[in-house]
Amino acid sequence: MSEQRFGEFVAVRREGDGHVAELAMDRPKAMNAVSTEMARSIGAACAALAADPSVRVVVLSSTAERAFCVGADLKERNSLSDAELVRQRPTTRGAYGGVLELPVPTIAAVHGFALGGGFELALACDVIVADESAVVGLPEVSVGVIPGGGGTQLLPRRVGAARAAELIFTARRVEASEALSLGLVDSLVPAGQDRAEALALASRMAANSPVGLRAAKRALRLGHGMDLAAGLEIEDAAWRTVAFSGDRAEGVAAFNEKRKPNWPGE
Secondary structure, three states: OEEEEEOOOEEEEEOOOOOEEEEEEOOHHHOOOEOHHHHHHHHHHHHHHHOOOOOOEEEEEEOOOOEEEOOEOHHHHOOOOHHHHHHHHHHHHHHHHHHHOOOOOEEEEEOOEEEOHHHHHHHOOOEEEEEOOOEEEOOHHHHOOOOOOOHHHHHHHHHOHHHHHHHHHHOOOEEHHHHHHHOOOOEEEOOOOHHHHHHHHHHHHHOOOHHHHHHHHHHHHHHOOOOHHHHHHHHHHHHHHHHOOHHHHHHHHHHHOOOOOOOOOO
């Protein structure tokens, strides 16, 4: 396994061919509370991953035993002046936006607490795999703020406007089984298996065309929320980027020759 560090609290790990990259939050003593330094590191790691054409899928994981991420570092935040908090905002937005804007499929591997900004990082991913210990929620209004890492926009896209409003306005925590039933997470695995299952799912995704994966994600993300006609135009534009690609030619050849494709990635 190779590992690249981004500051003290974030690592990018790869095994095998490196097509699956694991973005590991590594601040276990603070249960991955997102400080300014950690937010900056997440943003930098995402920028590096987005620029790497060999990466096909990213798994967002945690090295903390009891938590995926408990959200903002409140100890740090409570020490900031109003002016300092304003200056910090672009850095924190860069972390959440960095995950959201990754051009490849992303999977969150969630266990333990995923609260506030921690759950927003998971919501920024395309798929959320949770284990039975997971507890998720957006409790920000209980401390006088709002979900500011994308939660007010991403949660309704997952569960609908009314359900999102109930969850955000009550600030309640949701345990794993209910989270699955509400669609807050996409699959539920035994305790301690979230990372392994997420990496296995990522490997299955990464076996497919890298050109196709990026184009499909672009169409899904850009077309969501548009009217059908506009969405179909987005899909058509994405189709045109892959229809005459080397990956398509290789996919057809591999199918005809009954072998696994060797994707050129272009």
